Amino acid sequence: MTFRLRAARADDLEPLYEMAKLTGGGFTNLPPDRAALGAKLGRASDAFANEGEELADEQFVLVLENAETGAIRGTCQLMTNVGQHWPFYSYRLNTLTQYSNELDRTVRAELLSLVTDLEGSSEVGGLFLHPNERAGGLGLLLARSRYLFIAMHRARFADRTIAELRGIIDERGGSPFWDGVAGRFFGMSFQDADYFNAINGNQFIADLMPKHPVYVAMLDDDARSVIGVPHPTGRAAMRMLENEGFHYENYVDIFDGGPTMIARTDDIVSVKSADQRKISSVDNAEGERAIIATGRLSTFRACYGARTVNEDGTISIDSQAADVLDVKVGDSVWSVTR
Structure with missing residues (x-):
């Protein structure tokens, strides 16, 4: 499912x-x-x-x-x-510290402001x-x-x-x-x-x-x-x-x-580790588990998938994720490892 x-x-x-x-x-x-x-x-x-x-x-x-x-x-x-x-x-939640010379005592009170x-x-x-x-x-x-x-x-x-x-x-x-x-x-x-x-x-x-x-x-x-x-x-x-x-x-x-x-x-x-790459193939089922996303604003969609980042900077993803996201070779996706 x-x-x-x-x-x-x-x-x-x-x-x-x-x-x-x-x-x-x-x-x-x-x-x-x-x-x-x-x-x-x-x-x-x-x-x-x-x-x-x-x-x-x-x-x-x-x-x-x-x-x-x-x-x-x-x-x-x-x-x-x-x-x-x-x-x-x-x-x-903060602390108020007060000191009494007469008692030689320090009192710390927690406050909710x-x-x-x-x-x-x-x-x-x-x-x-x-x-x-x-x-x-x-x-x-x-x-x-x-x-x-x-x-x-x-x-x-x-x-x-x-x-x-x-x-x-x-x-x-x-x-x-x-x-x-x-x-x-x-x-x-x-x-x-x-x-x-x-x-x-x-x-x-x-x-x-x-x-x-x-x-x-x-x-x-x-x-x-x-x-x-x-x-x-x-x-x-x-x-x-x-x-x-x-x-x-x-x-x-x-x-x-x-x-x-x-x-x-x-x-x-x-946010820091997310990156955008172009898809070079959609037949990769052996890559690392990742969250893959595409689209902008109202067309945004994301799912789990398998990805491999290739030496040329492109990405390969599994065909099921490609179907769920409705993407193909040449499209760009964002991803982050699970």
Whole structure:
């Protein structure tokens, strides 16, 4: 069974909606709301239609498609310049050190400060793979194809890229972090706040959230214990991000306390190592395993394949990948080893 990643279209709305209902909450970029998902697809359509090379506030949506049946089994998103339409809030975890001469004692207190430091970054997010397809490296295909897309459209992305990982959600679908911090001020459950944010944006945080730093020591144990901790289902994603050169730099999500990972875009491994070559043959099935991509914007598509880089600088790929990508000898493809 062969899968390819491609640009999302308007008629992908229903399968995206069905997948959104499987996320289990706390997944802001994939809300189970047809109107919100339709708006995302509309925005993505505008981004794919823009042939310019400028950095703008855009959102691209990609979908994972079964090449044999056409079924949509996963999705991911790329945001090019966050914080332009409304502020992009994070909590920054830092330390305040104070000293008392009388007591001869130094006290260090951890603080959570509401900041917009990450405004202007690009963001990779919204990655979701259907539970029935979580094998065979499809999550890796979804994740790393995003970086090929960035490399192929580099001018459309910022110099810094972030990825927000979902935080800890309890068995009730609530968030210990939300309950211990913001929930005390908003009178809303985590589910209600998260859904509202997914549909309407987080300006209500700016309107109602206290601007003073929060002393971590004043939070209950449940809230403290989950700061910067990814949801169990996101641990593999965190490792993949670390392998790509992302780092946790003490920024956490304002809703669930999940970690925000940060990298210089040009230092992301799959961006830095991606290259473009002309196909010289499509009968190579013995080459190294790679992710191969072609097209531009709305014609972007990527899949797994076998490749051999030849001495003359061309590339040989296997015939199945050539069929899935609809490429032939003489066409150019981008690739990165798996």
